[in-house]
Amino acid sequence: MARPVIVTGFEPFGGEKSNASWEAVRLLPDEVEGHPIHKIKLPVVFGASGDIVESAIRELEPAAVLSVGEAGGRTCVTPERVAVNRMVARIPDNDGAQPQGDPVVEGGPDAYLSTLPLDDAVSAMSAAGVPSKVSDTAGLYVCNQVMYRVLHAVRSCGLKIPAGFAHVPYTPIQTVRKPERASLSSELSSAGLYSILITSLA
Amino acid sequence: MARPVIVTGFEPFGGEKSNASWEAVRLLPDEVEGHPIHKIKLPVVFGASGDIVESAIRELEPAAVLSVGEAGGRTCVTPERVAVNRMVARIPDNDGAQPQGDPVVEGGPDAYLSTLPLDDAVSAMSAAGVPSKVSDTAGLYVCNQVMYRVLHAVRSCGLKIPAGFAHVPYTPIQTVRKPERASLSSELSSAGLYSILITSLA
Amino acid sequence: MARPVIVTGFEPFGGEKSNASWEAVRLLPDEVEGHPIHKIKLPVVFGASGDIVESAIRELEPAAVLSVGEAGGRTCVTPERVAVNRMVARIPDNDGAQPQGDPVVEGGPDAYLSTLPLDDAVSAMSAAGVPSKVSDTAGLYVCNQVMYRVLHAVRSCGLKIPAGFAHVPYTPIQTVRKPERASLSSELSSAGLYSILITSLA
Amino acid sequence: MARPVIVTGFEPFGGEKSNASWEAVRLLPDEVEGHPIHKIKLPVVFGASGDIVESAIRELEPAAVLSVGEAGGRTCVTPERVAVNRMVARIPDNDGAQPQGDPVVEGGPDAYLSTLPLDDAVSAMSAAGVPSKVSDTAGLYVCNQVMYRVLHAVRSCGLKIPAGFAHVPYTPIQTVRKPERASLSSELSSAGLYSILITSLA
Numbered sequence: 001m002a003r004p005v006i007v008t009g010f011e012p013f014g015g016e017k018s019n020a021s022w023e024a025v026r027l028l029p030d031e032v033e034g035h036p037i038h039k040i041k042l043p044v045v046f047g048a049s050g051d052i053v054e055s056a057i058r059e060l061e062p063a064a065v066l067s068v069g070e071a072g073g074r075t076c077v078t079p080e081r082v083a084v085n086r087m088v089a090r091i092p093d094n095d096g097a098q099p100q101g102d103p104v105v106e107g108g109p110d111a112y113l114s115t116l117p118l119d120d121a122v123s124a125m126s127a128a129g130v131p132s133k134v135s136d137t138a139g140l141y142v143c144n145q146v147m148y149r150v151l152h153a154v155r156s157c158g159l160k161i162p163a164g165f166a167h168v169p170y171t172p173i174q175t176v177r178k179p180e181r182a183s184l185s186s187e188l189s190s191a192g193l194y195s196i197l198i199t200s201l202a
Numbered sequence: 203m204a205r206p207v208i209v210t211g212f213e214p215f216g217g218e219k220s221n222a223s224w225e226a227v228r229l230l231p232d233e234v235e236g237h238p239i240h241k242i243k244l245p246v247v248f249g250a251s252g253d254i255v256e257s258a259i260r261e262l263e264p265a266a267v268l269s270v271g272e273a274g275g276r277t278c279v280t281p282e283r284v285a286v287n288r289m290v291a292r293i294p295d296n297d298g299a300q301p302q303g304d305p306v307v308e309g310g311p312d313a314y315l316s317t318l319p320l321d322d323a324v325s326a327m328s329a330a331g332v333p334s335k336v337s338d339t340a341g342l343y344v345c346n347q348v349m350y351r352v353l354h355a356v357r358s359c360g361l362k363i364p365a366g367f368a369h370v371p372y373t374p375i376q377t378v379r380k381p382e383r384a385s386l387s388s389e390l391s392s393a394g395l396y397s398i399l400i401t402s403l404a
Numbered sequence: 405m406a407r408p409v410i411v412t413g414f415e416p417f418g419g420e421k422s423n424a425s426w427e428a429v430r431l432l433p434d435e436v437e438g439h440p441i442h443k444i445k446l447p448v449v450f451g452a453s454g455d456i457v458e459s460a461i462r463e464l465e466p467a468a469v470l471s472v473g474e475a476g477g478r479t480c481v482t483p484e485r486v487a488v489n490r491m492v493a494r495i496p497d498n499d500g501a502q503p504q505g506d507p508v509v510e511g512g513p514d515a516y517l518s519t520l521p522l523d524d525a526v527s528a529m530s531a532a533g534v535p536s537k538v539s540d541t542a543g544l545y546v547c548n549q550v551m552y553r554v555l556h557a558v559r560s561c562g563l564k565i566p567a568g569f570a571h572v573p574y575t576p577i578q579t580v581r582k583p584e585r586a587s588l589s590s591e592l593s594s595a596g597l598y599s600i601l602i603t604s605l606a
Numbered sequence: 607m608a609r610p611v612i613v614t615g616f617e618p619f620g621g622e623k624s625n626a627s628w629e630a631v632r633l634l635p636d637e638v639e640g641h642p643i644h645k646i647k648l649p650v651v652f653g654a655s656g657d658i659v660e661s662a663i664r665e666l667e668p669a670a671v672l673s674v675g676e677a678g679g680r681t682c683v684t685p686e687r688v689a690v691n692r693m694v695a696r697i698p699d700n701d702g703a704q705p706q707g708d709p710v711v712e713g714g715p716d717a718y719l720s721t722l723p724l725d726d727a728v729s730a731m732s733a734a735g736v737p738s739k740v741s742d743t744a745g746l747y748v749c750n751q752v753m754y755r756v757l758h759a760v761r762s763c764g765l766k767i768p769a770g771f772a773h774v775p776y777t778p779i780q781t782v783r784k785p786e787r788a789s790l791s792s793e794l795s796s797a798g799l800y801s802i803l804i805t806s807l808a
Contacts, residue, residue, distance in 0.1 A: 076381040084688050111717030131374055131381040137743035179278040179333040182384035188374055286486050313515030339541035480785040535781040576737055576794055583682040583737040586788035
């Protein structure tokens with residue numbers, strides 16, 4: 001059997017009852033291009049979320065890693081270009097931590113560029129009818145921290161694989177109480193993630 | 203048989219290949235609460251669009267009228283509060299006309315308030331999982347003109363019926379080439395329109 | 405001496421320490437084109453604010469009326485096109501009232517169009533270096549109510565004068581604690597109001 | 607005499623007649639905390655702009671470097687957190703180049719974090735009445751490239767100095783023809799830059 005692909009989403013946070021990232025991840029099939037998809041639901045907690053995904057990478061030696069987060073307010077699926085070695089939290093994480101500028105990895109490089117084929121992924125999503133664009137900032141909250149930890153672990157393990165992060169918009173149901181925010185159905189977000197995986201494994 | 207309900211949508215304009223309003227309208231069933239739904243696709247043309255809907259109102263004596271338009275950039279279904287007796291066009295209509303401040307109806311009142319139950323409609327849409335809010339401006343393009351003509355015709359005919367207008371967002375496919383704009387699936391927009399009709403006929 | 409021009413601004417509300425509208429109004433000179441400028445600072449209170457401006461109109465028989473309000477989040481000076489006969493408050497006014505759909509004037513027309521020369525005013529502001537555009541909705545809070553009361557009083561008194569409303573953005577100091585909101589200096593907002601007055605009296 | 611401080615702004619681009627960054631830079635005094643301010647107007651050209659600022663850094667061994675660019679649409683002064691080793695141009699630069707993903711410096715690190723005291727600078731600007739916040743992305747156009755080149759040169763020269771980049775909004779006059787975009791007066795933007803310099807040299 002081919003090596004697995006790791007795909008992560010997040011548990012709810014910020015008072016939400018669901019997290020659009022996990023809603024999209026769990027709609028993915030169990031396999032892509034012959035690779036089993038290993039799905040992990042991460043806590044919205046600095047440190048712990050990174051530890052979990054790093055352990056999985058070290059253990060599974062995956063063929064690709066795609067971490068996914070929710071970006072309330074965005075209109076489309078946005079693969080991220082870069083993860084920055086800083087943590088800044090506007091609201092506490094689900095464990096109460098609220099870092100104000102600490103590095104993700106002490107002594108790590110200032111940032112890592114995604115190794116996903118960003119432009120090809122956007123082209124594939126567009127062809128599939130999924131609105132998308134590359135994003136140049138993943139923020140500095142738990143999402144960016146997971147992306148940094150993913151790329152740091154992949155680099156540390158000497159893996160030469162496509163790895164990175166994508167944000168998905170709120171689901172429509174999440175915006176019923178904040179109707180001025182954009183949304184995208186989980187089906188479309190999930191289709192976008194699938195296009196990213198297909199493109200990455202091509 | 204009960205009197206029909208008139209629901210209108212628009213043909214494409216502004217270089218688009220489809221119009222989100224018609225995509226949502228055509229997904230509506232053929233009947234609501236025992237009333238046949240009479241669907242009309244209107245041209246995006248000042249004057250002509252208003253003439254068509256006015257003729258239909260005079261001829262069919264409907265139980266309700268809901269006109270629908272596309273509001274590119276909006277995030278949710280927005281029933282409109284008021285139609286203003288002015289036409290201002292940033293781009294020409296599909297017949298080349300581009301009024302810059304003319305009244306919709308010479309000598310008509312400055313504006314008409316919607317006679318749809320706006321707050322109840324938003325509550326019903328929210329309960330149905332459709333993001334929505336009341337909008338306080340329908341712009342001054344063909345949409346506002348149709349809404350004004352609808353309310354003017356209803357008033358002129360002495361009909362005491364719920365009548366008004368709702369805007370729906372772009373469909374996702376429309377935003378593939380402008381991914382920074384919000385979208386909503388036609389299924390959800392259509393479900394929202396159905397909630398408005400149910401609420402209006404209650 | 406020529407008949408006065410009435411210009412109104414508002415006291416602070418919503419937790420703010422100042423109100424951009426009054427900051428702009430108080431920078432206006434005491435006279436324009438030979439007309440004394442009669443400045444009134446209105447309370448952010450439904451009813452009372454309208455009563456005050458209506459009394460002033462009845463008493464002074466002005467040559468023009470320009471009411472001004474603050475529109476947090478807007479980027480430029482926006483003369484308003486229409487006042488709607490409805491009051492809807494997202495937050496209570498400074499007296500605790502929070503109407504949810506009541507008419508401004510029981511039995512009044514659905515709306516009044518501004519009698520200010522809107523397009524000429526925008527042209528004049530642009531020529532003066534003040535960013536501006538016509539707005540198609542004044543909201544339904546105290547600002548819209550004042551605008552409706554102004555136009556209703558002017559009409560009731562049989563005055564044939566330019567009368568209406570303009571919104572101005574936050575001042576820069578107001579946005580220090582909400583830096584993602586746009587601002588405009590009081591000097592520029594005031595220059596914009598002056599251009600509206602000049603244009604209206606031409 | 608103390609070592610100079612280098613401050614750069616840009617020439618106009620994108621069809622504009624002025625560039626808000628240079629308008630703000632040229633209002634700075636000639637000295638700050640005893641350091642002469644060495645102002646450079648850079649071309650909006652990939653490569654050449656970086657070469658110019660790198661030469662100045664090597665030649666002058668400055669006490670600090672602050673490069674400044676215009677961010678049309680932003681509302682406040684935004685010191686940038688990170689420069690990324692990628693160039694992506696939506697529109698050609700002033701020399702016709704339009705890179706689509708090339709590195710700024712072949713073989714350079716993926717990104718550099720600003721060495722300016724970002725949080726202190728924002729506090730100082732707020733205290734001075736200048737709306738500001740830290741930005742997490744400088745885009746990938748000529749601005750980001752200059753920031754990367756500045757930080758790369760400072761690192762290469764072994765200088766331990768505060769160095770980085772800040773974006774300023776459009777000036778009001780620039781927004782007269784696009785009034786829905788935010789602006790900030792050059793005086794306030796310049797005051798913000800001065801606060802950044804003071805904070806950096808403290």
